[in-house]
Amino acid sequence: MPETQQKHGEIIISVENLEHSYKDFKAVDGISFSVKKGEIFSFLGPNGAGKSTAINILITLLAKQKGTASVAGFDVTRDPQKVRESIGIVFQDITLDRDMTVWEILEFHGRLYNMPFEQRRKRIEELLNLVELAAKRDERTKHLSGGMKRRLEIARGLMTRPKVLFLDEPTIGLDPQTRLRMWEYIKGVNSEGTTIFLTTHYMDEADQLSDRISIIDHGRIVISGKPWELKNTLGRDLIYLETNNNEAAVRFLKDLPSIRNMKVKSKGFVLMVNEDGSKVLPLIIDTLRNAGIEISTINLKKPSMDDVFVFYTGREIRDEGHAKTSFRRAGGR
Template sequence: MTGTIIEVEGLYHHYGDVAAVNGISFSVIEGEIFSFLGPNGAGKSTAINILITLLRIQQGMATVAGYNVQTDPQKVRNSIGIVFQDVTLDRDMTCREILEFHGRLYRMPSAERKQRIDELLTLVQLDAKRDVRTKHLSGGMKRRLEIARGLMTRPKVLFLDEPTIGLDPQTRMRMWDYIKAVNEEGTTIFLTTHYMDEADHLSDRISIIDHGRIIVTGTPYELKNTLGEDLIYLETDDLPGTRAALLAMDQVKELNEKSRGIVAMLNGDGTKILPQIIENLAGRRIRVNVANLKKPSMDDVFLHFTGRELRDEGAEKASSAVIRAGRR
């Protein structure tokens, strides 16, 4: 049985004059991994905070697991698990106590609580750390413990707000494996991230969100295919001639000029089209100096739809600090 498990219709949220969420509508299908991909400040966390009932709805409608977040917040809370953006573990409690506390908050019966704690500590491979205080855990272990906590009450939907932020590449990959394993057990996952590769690797469907609006939604494959199947970058000794030659080819969908070369978005398999292009250009006596074939990445997709690079807040702050320092 598959239906929608999250329904959002016309959601707005303002902080003073600033619209953090500016009219979004979407639905999440039961059993999938759904991602909000967007830069920091795009409105991802505000949207998630409304869905997990931490923020009151200002305008619009949202249901989670069949319950309205505005009129039935208690039932929504009982149906969801949450992994928050920053680590929210009491440094001075042990792994077992963290899960015990969570189970008690949700009024799980004692026997079920004990059993679930054992199961989950095994799942996230923290058995050996059971009685260790969380301040002694590594970043990856903390995150795994938080995922275990999110799963404590067997939620229908697990919300993961930037789950791998600040983790090293190996740990991130392992987190992805855990997230996939949890999803395969039947838990719907709602993920926010500003990592393109993460959204690409994990999601069944992605919504790209920026400035509080959803720009486009689709499977990673669909999103990347809107840019054509493959991309070819060429540098030649005659760019205008190259341009004309490429536009004449059926296999080329769209051109994008760069400072020293041209990017062609293709309709078909680039490995076959690239030799044809080189042959075609050779026929016109145009020499190819550089050729690069690549599959479109989520970065390309994001750039295409938002017209800007993903930046993180840290980088922005750092650069403005440099400017300020420069003015002194």
């Protein structure tokens, strides 16, 4: 992939052994990673995994405690000013003044970053068209829908043509259709050269959008890689089985050559296989039948990001944070 290589050369975010504690709770526990220029890079993890703490350090809102971190070539502690000039941010919660108009939100932001008058006016027009809010320019933000607010925030994040755009849970609380459109915008922005650093707890979002993902849990990076690489670590296919004697079944199957790993679940177990699962199935069925074990359920599928996550963190993602947020938003309207 020569095109990808050219696109992903230079390192734009570099983090080493970053640690951050709140009193005796270690929110970020020694993470290291780097993001290349032009990439979409994701932090995938449950709420409370340390994603927001890490992002707050990178965007200079939180002072670094241990380790090193640099963004766009500038150290976040030594040169916070330069970092701030180089980045755009879309925060996790909606951060729009309810009583300012769409146009004023962008104008205010441009002025905060000291953009010259002409450039500001021109950029606002471009962005309003990009996020399809030109017709809403004089509308106060409290009258916008959730999706429009998010689009406006993305436009604001892009106002200063940042080298890196940070998106903290960009589609939290949005309906599925709006999420898909948000993904299109994010991809569009990226294709014009902006590096994107994204945090999410949605598996599909990380999978669909990212060039590379780091799965983060309890303040640590559990594994990093391209989405397909992560899925491939679980093998080519996953086979789920329920039998009348799971323990014995696992014992008989674990030495089959094509089986790379297995994982016991509450009612059954999962086999990760190295080959085409449909070719391995007859062998598995024969083996169990010969051992006198009865199969009650059998299921074959490709590994998904959810499977990757469960495998590396040992649990399903907790989604109560999302439910809470959407409840709060709905109530606030």
